[in-house]
Amino acid sequence: MSLPHAILTALLEKPSSGLELTRRFDKSIAYFWSATHQQIYRELGRLEAEGLIRALPSEQPARGQKREYEVLPAGRDELARWTAASQDPKPLRDVTLLRLRAAAVVGTAGLETDLRRHRELHARQLAKYLEIEQRDFPPGKDGPQDRLRHLVLRAGIDLETFWTQWLDHALSEFAHLPDTDGTGRPGAGED
Amino acid sequence: MSLPHAILTALLEKPSSGLELTRRFDKSIAYFWSATHQQIYRELGRLEAEGLIRALPSEQPARGQKREYEVLPAGRDELARWTAASQDPKPLRDVTLLRLRAAAVVGTAGLETDLRRHRELHARQLAKYLEIEQRDFPPGKDGPQDRLRHLVLRAGIDLETFWTQWLDHALSEFAHLPDTDGTGRPGAGED
DNA sequence: CTAGGCATGTAACGTGTTACATGATTTG
DNA sequence: CAAATCATGTAACACGTTACATGCCTAG
Numbered sequence: 072m073s074l075p076h077a078i079l080t081a082l083l084e085k086p087s088s089g090l091e092l093t094r095r096f097d098k099s100i101a102y103f104w105s106a107t108h109q110q111i112y113r114e115l116g117r118l119e120a121e122g123l124i125r126a127l128p129s130e131q132p133a134r135g136q137k138r139e140y141e142v143l144p145a146g147r148d149e150l151a152r153w154t155a156a157s158q159d160p161k162p163l164r165d166v167t168l169l170r171l172r173a174a175a176v177v178g179t180a181g182l183e184t185d186l187r188r189h190r191e192l193h194a195r196q197l198a199k200y201l202e203i204e205q206r207d208f209p210p211g212k213d214g215p216q217d218r219l220r221h222l223v224l225r226a227g228i229d230l231e232t233f234w235t236q237w238l239d240h241a242l243s244e245f246a247h248l249p250d251t252d253g254t255g256r257p258g259a260g261e262d
Numbered sequence: 263m264s265l266p267h268a269i270l271t272a273l274l275e276k277p278s279s280g281l282e283l284t285r286r287f288d289k290s291i292a293y294f295w296s297a298t299h300q301q302i303y304r305e306l307g308r309l310e311a312e313g314l315i316r317a318l319p320s321e322q323p324a325r326g327q328k329r330e331y332e333v334l335p336a337g338r339d340e341l342a343r344w345t346a347a348s349q350d351p352k353p354l355r356d357v358t359l360l361r362l363r364a365a366a367v368v369g370t371a372g373l374e375t376d377l378r379r380h381r382e383l384h385a386r387q388l389a390k391y392l393e394i395e396q397r398d399f400p401p402g403k404d405g406p407q408d409r410l411r412h413l414v415l416r417a418g419i420d421l422e423t424f425w426t427q428w429l430d431h432a433l434s435e436f437a438h439l440p441d442t443d444g445t446g447r448p449g450a451g452e453d
Numbered sequence: 454c455t456a457g458g459c460a461t462g463t464a465a466c467g468t469g470t471t472a473c474a475t476g477a478t479t480t481g
Numbered sequence: 482c483a484a485a486t487c488a489t490g491t492a493a494c495a496c497g498t499t500a501c502a503t504g505c506c507t508a509g
Contacts, residue, residue, distance in 0.1 A: 072467085072468090073357050073360055073468095074468075074469090076360065076364060077360055079364075080360070080363055080364045080367055083367045083368070084367060088488075088489090089488075089489065089490090090487070090488055090489080100363075101353055102353070102354060103354055103355065103356050103359035103360055103363070104355055104356075104359075104360050105353045105355060106469085107469080107470070107471090108488090108489085108490095109469090109470080109471085109490080109491090110468080110469065110470085112488095112489065112490060113468095113490090116490095134475060134476045134477080134488085134489060134490070135475070135476035135477035135478080135487075135488055135489065135490095136476080136477065136488075136489080137477090137487085137488065137489085138488090138489080147368060150364055150367070150368050151368040151369065151371070153361075153364070154361050154364045154365050154368055154369075154372070154373060155371055155372025155373055155376075156372075156376075157375075157376045157379070158357060158361075158376065159383075160357075160358065160380050160383060160384070160425075161357065162292060162293075162296045163293060163294055163418065163421060164294070164295055164296060165294050165295075165417075166264050166349060166351075166352065167351065168294035168295075168414045168417055168418075169264055169267065169268055169271070169294055169295050170344075170345050170349075171410055171413060171414050172271055172291075172294070172410070172411065172414050173267060173270075173271045173341055173344070173345045174345050174410055175406075175407045175410035175411050176271055176274045176275060176341070176407075177274070177338060177341050177342040177345055178342065178345075179410070180342070180346055181345070181346025181347075182345060182346055184348075185346075185347075185348045185349065188348070189351050192350075192351060193351070215366075215439055215440060216366045216367075218435055218439065219362055219363070219365055219366040219370070219435075219439075220363065220366050222362060222431070222432055222435060223359045223362050223363050225428075225431075226356075226359055226428055227354065227359075229424065229428065230354060230424070233420065233421070233424055234351075237416075237417055237420065240413070240416075241413055244409055244410075244413060248406050248409065248410075249406055263495085263496090265496080265497090279460075279461090280460075280461065280462090281459075281460055281461080297497085298497080298498070298499090299460090299461085299462090300462080300463090300497090300498080300499085301496080301497065301498085303460095303461065303462060304462090304496095307462095327460075327461080327504080327505070328459085328460065328461085328505095329460090329461080454509105455508105455509095456507100456508090456509090457506100457507090457508090457509105458505105458506085458507085458508105459504100459505075459506075459507095460503100460504085460505075460506100461502100461503080461504080461505100462501105462502080462503075462504095463500105463501080463502070463503095464499100464500085464501080464502095465498100465499085465500085465501105466497100466498080466499085466500105467496105467497085467498080467499100468495100468496085468497080468498100469494100469495085469496080469497100470493100470494080470495075470496095471492100471493085471494085471495100472491105472492085472493090472494105473490105473491080473492080473493105474489100474490080474491070474492095475488100475489080475490075475491095476487100476488085476489080476490095477486100477487075477488075477489100478485100478486080478487070478488095479484100479485085479486075479487090480483100480484085480485080480486095481482105481483090481484085481485100
């Protein structure tokens with residue numbers, strides 16, 4: 072139940088149409104929450120039905136017509152409630168780690184190339200975040216809102232740094248690993 | 263499409279029944295891929311229908327009856343193919359970061375308590391992983407399979423360390439932040 | 454023989470993903 | 482006015498989550 076709250080947050084920051092929201096998600100919110108335009112339109116419909124947002128009065132509903140939405144007081148209340156409510160952190164779910172565990176059984180053939188590619192993607196993402204940081208959070212800009220948003224961006228930066236380094240480490244392990252088919256020691260102990 | 267491959271990996275490590283798989287997921291695979299028993303049974307059915315695994319011959323299908331599965335050659339091939347295939351890393355999607363971004367708009371009231379709780383949960387998880395590391399990866403144990411599995415566990419350990427520290431940092435920011443309702447500077451610039 | 458735990462499932466729903474469809478607006 | 486682009490939307494499906502249902506097996 073997070074997408075509606077991501078949308079409420081984005082709409083509070085600035086009233087927008089569906090496509091504008093999609094672009095803002097891609098550009099600025101995607102580093103902690105991504106969404107496609109289909110998801111966003113579906114959710115905008117629900118939020119409007121629930122009375123948490125409304126289309127700006129001037130627009131009449133029509134298919135190819137732009138519709139801008141703004142958050143109603145009930146929507147702001149709901150977002151505040153959700154933000155403060157206790158929520159358990161979700162367990163990690165990472166495909167790359169699963170692939171490595173699988174490689175321990177069926178062999179590492181072919182994996183290294185893709186991990187090297189991932190390493191570059193993470194490094195590029197990191198560079199992009201650092202650019203954003205320089206542009207949006209210069210030394211002077213440190214009001215309460217700036218500090219919180221900077222904190223969020225910092226998490227993104229540090230996570231990309233983490234993955235870049237971890238992949239470097241993993242790749243260096245690969246370097247002095249026999250390129251086995253994994254059957255060297257079958258039923259070895261796990262857990 | 264990762265759950266079937268997680269199951270294939272687990273079954274190659276040791277043929278098991280659905281409930282045994284569920285327990286092994288909880289105990290040992292959950293730090294990079296979690297699943298409920300309903301998901302596992304559904305997926306076991308599909309994998310069997312596709313001819314990637316089979317129930318051990320002795321068992322006849324019956325509702326409350328234990329059914330052990332093992333991986334067929336086609337299943338091993340599929341797992342090897344999947345492991346080596348190129349896959350894009352999934353973008354980050356983290357509720358806590360979203361909550362912080364929302365708090366920049368609607369205020370931080372109530373958030374701190376839950377973040378403190380998260381910090382403790384991550385610290386506890388970290389302690390658990392470190393225990394596993396000591397038990398399962400003593401200095402001598404460093405064959406190819408051990409190195410790969412250790413690498414995976416290391417990612418879990420380092421990520422929990424990361425989140426513990428990040429939350430400490432976030433909480434220290436909270437300490438000298440006015441407990442606003444977020445409306446101090448409404449339409450401030452984002453992206 | 455019954456109560457509790459073991460083991461396997463069904464059903465319903467929410468969210469995310471992919472492919473495609475349609476109307477409006479601008480530009481050459 | 483044709484083509485490209487903007488903008489909104491439908492449909493079908495895959496996956497994950499929650500609640501519940503059913504059959505077996507063993508201890509007391």
